Amino acid sequence: xxxxxxxxxxxxxxxxxxxxxxxxxxxxxxxxxxxxxxxxxxxxxxxxxxxxxxxxxxxxxxxxxxxxxxxxxxxxxxxxxxxxxxxxxxxxxxxxxxxxxxxxxxxxxxxxxxxxxxxxxxxxxxxxxxxxxxxxxxxxxxxxxxxxxxxxxxxxxxxxxxxxxxxxxxxxxxxxx
Amino acid sequence: xxxxxxxxxxxxxxxxxxxxxxxxxxxxxxxxxxxxxxxxxxxxxxxxxxxxxxxxxxxxxxxxxxxxxxxxxxxxxxxxxxxxxxxxxxxxxxxxxxxxxxxxxxxxxxxxxxxxxxxxxxxxxxxxxxxxxxxxxxxxxxxxxxxxxxxxxxxxxxxxxxxxxxxxxxxxxxxxxxxxxxxxxxxxxxxxxxxxxxxxxxxxxxxxxxxxxxxxxxxxxxxxxxxxxxxxxxxxxxxxxxxxxxxxxxxxxxxxxxxxxxxxxxxxxxxxxxxxxxxxxxxxxxxxxxxxxxxxxxxxxxxxxxxxxxxxxxxxxxxxxxxxxxxxxxxxxxxxxxxxxxxxxxxxxxxxxxxxxxxxxxxxxxxxxxxxxxxxxxxxxxxxxxxxxxxxxxxxxxxxxxxxxxxxxxxxxxxxxxxxxxxxxxxxxxxxxxxxxxxxxxx
Numbered sequence: 001x002x003x004x005x006x007x008x009x010x011x012x013x014x015x016x017x018x019x020x021x022x023x024x025x026x027x028x029x030x031x032x033x034x035x036x037x038x039x040x041x042x043x044x045x046x047x048x049x050x051x052x053x054x055x056x057x058x059x060x061x062x063x064x065x066x067x068x069x070x071x072x073x074x075x076x077x078x079x080x081x082x083x084x085x086x087x088x089x090x091x092x093x094x095x096x097x098x099x100x101x102x103x104x105x106x107x108x109x110x111x112x113x114x115x116x117x118x119x120x121x122x123x124x125x126x127x128x129x130x131x132x133x134x135x136x137x138x139x140x141x142x143x144x145x146x147x148x149x150x151x152x153x154x155x156x157x158x159x160x161x162x163x164x165x166x167x168x169x170x171x172x173x174x175x176x177x
Numbered sequence: 178x179x180x181x182x183x184x185x186x187x188x189x190x191x192x193x194x195x196x197x198x199x200x201x202x203x204x205x206x207x208x209x210x211x212x213x214x215x216x217x218x219x220x221x222x223x224x225x226x227x228x229x230x231x232x233x234x235x236x237x238x239x240x241x242x243x244x245x246x247x248x249x250x251x252x253x254x255x256x257x258x259x260x261x262x263x264x265x266x267x268x269x270x271x272x273x274x275x276x277x278x279x280x281x282x283x284x285x286x287x288x289x290x291x292x293x294x295x296x297x298x299x300x301x302x303x304x305x306x307x308x309x310x311x312x313x314x315x316x317x318x319x320x321x322x323x324x325x326x327x328x329x330x331x332x333x334x335x336x337x338x339x340x341x342x343x344x345x346x347x348x349x350x351x352x353x354x355x356x357x358x359x360x361x362x363x364x365x366x367x368x369x370x371x372x373x374x375x376x377x378x379x380x381x382x383x384x385x386x387x388x389x390x391x392x393x394x395x396x397x398x399x400x401x402x403x404x405x406x407x408x409x410x411x412x413x414x415x416x417x418x419x420x421x422x423x424x425x426x427x428x429x430x431x432x433x434x435x436x437x438x439x440x441x442x443x444x445x446x447x448x449x450x451x452x453x454x455x456x457x458x459x460x461x462x463x464x465x466x467x468x469x470x471x472x473x474x475x476x477x478x479x480x481x482x483x484x485x486x487x488x489x490x491x492x493x494x495x496x497x498x499x500x501x502x503x504x505x506x507x508x509x510x511x512x513x514x515x516x517x518x519x520x521x522x523x524x525x526x527x528x529x530x531x532x533x534x535x536x537x538x539x540x541x542x543x544x545x546x547x548x549x550x551x552x553x554x555x556x557x558x559x560x561x562x563x564x565x566x567x568x569x570x571x572x573x574x575x576x577x578x579x580x581x582x583x584x585x586x587x588x589x590x591x592x593x594x595x596x597x598x599x600x601x602x603x604x605x606x607x608x609x610x611x612x613x614x615x616x617x618x619x620x
Contacts, residue, residue: 026331026332026378026379026381026382027327027330027331028382029323029327029328029330029331030313030319030321030322030323030327030379030382030383031321031322031323031327032319032320032321032322033312033314033320033321033322034320035314035320038312038314038320038452041312041395041451041452042314042452042454043395043401044393044395044403044454044456044460045460046456046458046459046460046461047458047459047460047461048458050456073271082270082271082272083271083272092472092476094472094585094587094588095350095471095472095473095474095584095585095586095587095597095598096472096587096588096591096597096598097468097471097472097596097597097598097599098595098597099472100467100472105467105470105478106466106467107461107466108461108466110461111461111462111463111466111467114460114462114463115462115463118400118401118403119298119299119399119400119401119402119463122271122272122299122399122400123271125299125399125400125401126401168476168477168478169470169477169478169479169480170473170477170478170479170480171479171480171481172479172480172481172482172483172484173481173482173483173484176407176409176410176481176483176484177390177407177409177481
């Protein structure tokens with residue numbers, strides 16, 4: 001029998017189907033995992049320093065590590081070789097990306113730590129300790145005269161390093177964020 | 178008689194669409210009568226007089242013997258061996274490797290899997306799919322881990338989408354046209370049908386903390402390549418892709434799973450995807466803070482460009498082709514926009530003085546390659562071929578002059594493999610000489 005109650009049910013079912021672009025039900029096959037178990041993979045670092053690990057390093061500690069593990073590709077003292085120069089006083093001129101350096105372009109010092117830790121050395125990524133990554137970051141920053149020769153880099157000091165080009169960026173399509 | 182004369186007159190009027198021999202886009206599509214009229218008017222395939230007359234037909238050896246065995250996974254004809262990607266790092270040195278799609282040797286809109294462009298920054302990882310894991314964590318209600326097997330049981334969707342490197346077409350920033358093929362200039366874009374699970378489906382299961390504004394995607398490759406993506410895109414059309422043109426992803430395209438962000442810069446479509454972390458602010462990883470922040474003429478730089486804007490280029494004829502005598506040709510090319518479907522493509526044969534609308538091959542899909550075609554009667558004289566695309570959001574491909582005003586150009590010609598700026602989308606021009614050679618020109 002057709003009843004108002006049944007009509008309301010049918011209508012609501014129809015509405016649910018029309019809204020079916022979002023699946024009301026998923027197979028629920030994702031396995032719960034806690035953040036502690038994810039920690040070995042969680043190497044994300046944000047510009048405010050969120051995610052930076054414990055540990056520290058100085059330019060003096062970084063210099064011998066750089067000579068041993070980085071200079072073969074990046075050149076003595078990071079002046080450039082097969083891989084990009086990491087230390088340069090070159091200024092930006094024109095639109096060529098070849099002019100970009102850590103000093104004249106990179107907006108956040110945290111990106112240096114992040115990239116070394118996630119990707120370097122290219123033939124053996126993830127082989128450096130966090131102290132070694134801090135030391136290399138400190139060495140590169142000091143060689144670029146962005147920190148003092150005796151400054152220590154750690155989770156508190158690294159995000160505070162002011163990079164010269166930080167305020168020189170324009171968000172291309174703000175409405176997409 | 179008079180009817181036929183009328184038809185002929187009408188056909189000729191329809192045929193001329195723009196200067197220097199461009200014909201109406203309908204002339205070759207289901208309008209046999211118009212074409213018959215056109216041939217009657219002397220514009221059919223030409224140079225017939227120069228060719229020797231046809232000889233009596235004979236059987237070749239392959240018609241007289243039992244053929245080759247059938248393979249479990251078939252390979253193309255040996256006669257097609259020259260249709261390959263060009264490699265930037267064939268010895269796999271410790272740097273990135275590019276492989277470019279040979280657009281000038283392909284047709285249609287689907288890039289064969291073996292010819293899909295790839296860029297890998299730390300080689301191609303040899304991933305055992307049974308051991309691969311995808312975790313989604315951070316600002317979620319419940320962090321979850323997925324395997325390839327479990328993901329395969331989720332509701333899937335298939336969509337055709339182009340993927341384009343943010344540095345594709347970078348040689349066009351040169352102050353003078355580099356004499357290179359469309360493969361070298363625009364080969365870092367390809368198009369495939371991708372099948373997988375919508376990211377929003379998985380996020381329904383993890384739940385989303387309302388503070389989450391971005392997610393960080395990370396690969397299982399050796400550089401652990403990572404990019405930040407607005408949650409807007411996650412809830413719109415982002416996908417975890419498992420299949421490419423119906424088969425599992427190619428290793429170079431992210432096997433066993435990759436992120437697909439239709440219309441967005443290739444590098445953001447993280448391959449070998451193993452981790453998604455929901456966060457409040459972007460990470461400013463190296464690829465977003467440095468590499469894909471293009472420098473502007475005023476010394477500032479764009480950040481979070483994301484979009485691959487409306488673009489088109491003619492693939493035939495293009496640099497490397499040689500036209501064999503005057504006559505009827507079909508101009509063919511590719512158009513696409515990261516914003517949505519292509520609205521129209523205009524073609525010029527006289528360097529942009531006059532334009533004719535090209536036919537678009539159906540179906541015209543959003544954020545996918547669209548093939549355009551236009552008949553052209555080459556008179557044997559100099560011609561400059563251009564294409565210009567509009568998308569359905571009203572965006573138009575800029576002229577080179579407009580583009581250079583806004584984005585600048587390099588002071589000297591760059592190495593063709595360089596990426597000295599990003600997100601180039603203006604018009605490509607091909608100059609056809611009287612000898613039939615096609616050169617890259619700036620019109």
